[in-house]
Amino acid sequence: xxxxxxxxxxxxxxxxxxRQEGVPHLHPGGVGEFLEKIEPAEELMEINMGPQHPSxxxxxxxxxxxxxxxxxxxxxxxGYLHTGFEKSFESHTxxxxxxxxxxxxYLAPPMNNLGFALTVEKLMxxxxxxxxxxxxxxxxxxxxxxxxxxxxxxxxxDLGATTVFMYCWRERDRILDIMEWISGVxxxxxxxxxxxxxxxxxxxxxxxxxxxxxxxxxKVDEYEGLLTSNPIWRQRTIGLGVISAAxxxxxxxxxxxxxxxxxxxxxxxxxxxxSYDQFEFEVPVGVNGDVYDRYLIRVREMRESCRIVxxxxxxxxxxxxxxxxxxxxxxxxxxxDTSMESLIHHFKLTTEGFRPDPGSLYHAIESPRxxxxxxLVSDGGNRPYRCKVRAPSFSNLSALRRMVQDELVADAVAxxxxxxxxxxxxxx
Amino acid sequence: xxxxxxxxxxxxxxxxxxQGRRAGRLLKKLLPPAELGTDSEFGQxxxxxxxxxxxxxxxxxxxxxxxxxxxxxxxxxxxxPERDPRFDLVYLLRSLVHNDLAWVSVPAxxxxxxxxxxxxxxxxxxxxxxxxxxxxxxxxxxxxxTRILLPDDWEGHPLRKDYVSFGEPVAFTHNIEWALSSQDxxxxxxxxxxxxxxxx
Numbered sequence: 001x002x003x004x005x006x007x008x009x010x011x012x013x014x015x016x017x018x019r020q021e022g023v024p025h026l027h028p029g030g031v032g033e034f035l036e037k038i039e040p041a042e043e044l045m046e047i048n049m050g051p052q053h054p055s056x057x058x059x060x061x062x063x064x065x066x067x068x069x070x071x072x073x074x075x076x077x078x079g080y081l082h083t084g085f086e087k088s089f090e091s092h093t094x095x096x097x098x099x100x101x102x103x104x105x106y107l108a109p110p111m112n113n114l115g116f117a118l119t120v121e122k123l124m125x126x127x128x129x130x131x132x133x134x135x136x137x138x139x140x141x142x143x144x145x146x147x148x149x150x151x152x153x154x155x156x157x158d159l160g161a162t163t164v165f166m167y168c169w170r171e172r173d174r175i176l177d178i179m180e181w182i183s184g185v186x187x188x189x190x191x192x193x194x195x196x197x198x199x200x201x202x203x204x205x206x207x208x209x210x211x212x213x214x215x216x217x218x219k220v221d222e223y224e225g226l227l228t229s230n231p232i233w234r235q236r237t238i239g240l241g242v243i244s245a246a247x248x249x250x251x252x253x254x255x256x257x258x259x260x261x262x263x264x265x266x267x268x269x270x271x272x273x274x275s276y277d278q279f280e281f282e283v284p285v286g287v288n289g290d291v292y293d294r295y296l297i298r299v300r301e302m303r304e305s306c307r308i309v310x311x312x313x314x315x316x317x318x319x320x321x322x323x324x325x326x327x328x329x330x331x332x333x334x335x336x337d338t339s340m341e342s343l344i345h346h347f348k349l350t351t352e353g354f355r356p357d358p359g360s361l362y363h364a365i366e367s368p369r370x371x372x373x374x375x376l377v378s379d380g381g382n383r384p385y386r387c388k389v390r391a392p393s394f395s396n397l398s399a400l401r402r403m404v405q406d407e408l409v410a411d412a413v414a415x416x417x418x419x420x421x422x423x424x425x426x427x428x
Numbered sequence: 429x430x431x432x433x434x435x436x437x438x439x440x441x442x443x444x445x446x447q448g449r450r451a452g453r454l455l456k457k458l459l460p461p462a463e464l465g466t467d468s469e470f471g472q473x474x475x476x477x478x479x480x481x482x483x484x485x486x487x488x489x490x491x492x493x494x495x496x497x498x499x500x501x502x503x504x505x506x507x508x509p510e511r512d513p514r515f516d517l518v519y520l521l522r523s524l525v526h527n528d529l530a531w532v533s534v535p536a537x538x539x540x541x542x543x544x545x546x547x548x549x550x551x552x553x554x555x556x557x558x559x560x561x562x563x564x565x566x567x568x569x570x571x572x573x574t575r576i577l578l579p580d581d582w583e584g585h586p587l588r589k590d591y592v593s594f595g596e597p598v599a600f601t602h603n604i605e606w607a608l609s610s611q612d613x614x615x616x617x618x619x620x621x622x623x624x625x626x627x628x
Contacts, residue, residue: 079577086562087586122470249524252500252551265499265524360506361470362520362531375518377506386587388504390520395502398554427577 044072047409051080055158055413058423062400062416064409071404071412076397081427089387093353094120094194097384102188104389105425108147110139110179111367113192116387118273119363119374120194124356126328132196132321133275134312138209139182139191141305141312145216146175147368148298148305152223155295155417159236164226171219178208195329196322209313216306224299237292241403241415244289251402252395255370256297257419261289267366274365278315279308291418298420301368328354353382362390369393369420393425448473450495450523451530458488476533479517483543489521489530490548497521497530500549503556505563509589513537515565519545519552536565544570562587 049055049062056062059080065073085104089097101112114136121128128136153168176186182201183189191198227233243253245261258265266283268276284300286293322329330349331342358380364373370392379385396419403419404412452473455464465476477485489497501520508514517534536542544567546553556567557576564585567573575582584591599607 079575079579082577084586087591246498247550249498250500250548250550252502252549252555254499258499263524270524270527359469361472362529364501371501373501373520375502375504375520386506388502388518390502390504394554394558395500395551398551402550 049412051077056416056423057154057421058426060397060416060421060423060426062412064404064412066409069408069410071407071409074401074404074412076400078394078397078423078426081423083424083428085428086387086389089384091383093382094356094384095349095353097387098193099188099190102190103424104391104428105147105367105369105372105393105422106187107150107422108140108143108368109188109190110136110143110192111147111365111372113190114140114274115363115365115367115372115374117192117194118365119361119376120356121323122363123359123361123376123378124328124354126195126323126325128196128274128323129320130275130317131200131319132323134316135197135201135321136192136274137276137279138309138312138316139179139189141308142175142178142209142212144305144368145302145309146172148302149175151298151368151417151420152295155414155420156227156233158413158417159233161227161230161233164223167219167222167226171216174212178205178212181205181208195325196320200321206313206316209309213306213310213313217303220299220302220306228296228299234292236411236414237295237418238290239288240291240407240411241418242288242290243399243403247402248289248399251399253370253399254392254395255366255368255420256294256301257370257396257399259284259297260286260294262287267364267371271364273363279311281305281308291414294418294420355380355382364390367392369422369425370396389428391425391428393419393421393423394428397421397426446471446473447529448475448531450526450528451475451489451497451521451532454488454492454495455485458485472529472531474531474533476535479534479536479540479542482519482532482534482545483548485532486519486521486545486548489532495523495528495530496525497523497528499524500545500551500555501529503545503552503559505559505565505587507563507587507589513540515563517542517559517565521549538564541566541568543568544573546570561585564588 044065044067046063046065049064051059051061061077061080063075063077064071083103085100088100092100097116098113101116102109104112149168149172153165156164179189180186182205183191183198243261245263248258248261249263254265262285264283264285269283281304284297284304286297326345331345335342336346356378358378360375360377362373362375364371371390372392373390375388375390376384377386400416400419403415407415446468452466452475455475455477459477459481463478463481467474489495499522501522503517503519506516506518508516513535515536517536519532519534521530521532522528534542542565544552544556546556553571554576556570557573559565560567560573561575561577562585574580
């Protein structure tokens with residue numbers, strides 16, 4: 001069996017995926033079978049979509065093999081935004097890794113912060129006080145709304161509905177204002193740190209969030225009024241980009257892409273973290289696994305996130321936000337003036353960081369795109385020995401080839417939009 | 429202040445249902461005891477199997493009604509340069525029916541031909557390409573084993589521990605062994621050869 005890569009631009013011929021002896025193809029309609037369905041046309045035309053293309057939401061190159069207007073095969077060429085974060089993690093202390101995680105999924109940076117922080121905290125056996133956990137939930141759920149708003153705006157823009165885009169950015173800006181108020185930065189907040197938060201929130205935070213959630217449900221009604229029953233929108237999305245539940249799981253899809261196919265898997269429900277088990281929310285699930293179902297799910301998720309934020313604000317406990325363990329959290333500023341020991345701790349934590357015991361673990365959270373996991377290996381030093389990021393967009397994008405099979409080339413744009421990839425997350 | 433390690437803390441208590449226990453139970457029936465290693469850490473059962481058994485194990489884990497690990501979470505590699513075999517391939521598979529996560533680890537060296545799981549889990553195809561790209565692991569039976577994140581003409585596999593990520597070696601007293609070859613080292617430092625050659 002040859003392992004030579006095919007020459008660039010030739011595409012993988014339909015019969016190049018070998019069947020292995022003794023291994024049955026277990027997906028009904030999975031990779032093996034869907035490739036068999038391709039009828040070899042006389043001549044397939046290969047065109048590049050991207051890397052500079054407004055509908056690829058970043059720098060993504062799709063090599064489409066076209067039979068007339070039909071997409072017969074689609075090869076995604078990724079890596080244009082590869083930054084080597086996993087290598088960089090190995091030369092930064094744990095706290096220094098937090099700003100790096102911001103820049104992976106740049107549409108929902110607090111999610112990455114939370115995933116990394118929870119993994120390190122689990123590795124060290126740290127407990128975060130209830131106030132810290134609730135504030136984390138508020139911040140990440142707001143960022144989930146912000147991320148879904150960008151998705152909704154750009155997805156609608158791709159399909160020709162320009163107004164929704166403006167409305168979505170209007171609401172997203174209010175969330176960014178809140179982020180700026182609590183952390184000083186609008187996008188790359190680094191607000192969630194290992195051991196707790198960057199700082200407690202200012203007193204204006206609660207009224208700001210209340211003002212946002214008070215009318216957000218009506219804003220979602222506005223978007224839905226423009227799209228959900230719009231005949232053009234429905235014609236362009238219903239029955240398009242269908243993927244079955246079994247295929248989606250085989251491709252490792254998660255998040256709305258998987259739930260659109262009817263699998264009720266949400267990490268917040270299945271493996272609750274950061275006190276998510278104390279909130280009431282629903283996990284919306286689709287039926288058909290098409291673009292329209294994924295749209296409905298994300299819109300519904302914005303409403304559910306808003307509900308979670310409401311509950312968390314209402315029940316926000318007092319007390320500290322960070323773990324009391326002084327081997328991880330910085331001492332309060334006031335103590336530095338009077339206590340030599342605090343000063344030493346402050347110095348050691350900022351220069352050297354902390355050293356978890358040797359060990360390895362995998363911890364996942366539900367990001368707007370799906371299961372965001374961190375596989376962390378510690379050798380007892382102050383830097384991660386290895387940190388693998390299980391990026392949801394990466395696995396979701398690998399299922400694109402199946403989703404655009406035999407669709408029209410103009411619809412490929414809609415399908416790419418519906419899986420909501422962030423190229424920073426795909427390439428890391 | 430000397431960089432002394434922090435005092436060891438007690439590990440967090442493992443939450444009651446251990447993850448991966450279903451995979452452990454199934455593989456105990458499937459594999460001879462010599463080929464199955466198990467270990468538990470942070471409430472997660474770690475299963476170690478030889479590379480030759482990977483296909484059998486993966487298709488059993490995916491289709492057996494007691495396990496049904498259908499969701500291909502990811503696969504990755506951990507490099508231990510001092511160890512033989514050098515790499516640990518880690519496969520993470522999730523069962524949504526049983527809400528369980530399997531951690532299957534396969535020790536491999538550079539020469540080991542690891543079978544590709546892309547026929548069983550199509551989602552593993554890209555993860556294996558990433559693993560080939562960044563670690564140089566070869567997967568047999570892979571449909572398209574090319575670099576995925578880095579350019580096709582990239583040299584080396586950056587996530588290996590012996591791949592220097594950036595910067596030029598600059599010699600200070602504490603890292604001179606690493607920064608300078610023994611030929612270039614000042615003769616008053618251990619490991620220098622120039623002075624030794626002149627003296628002899």
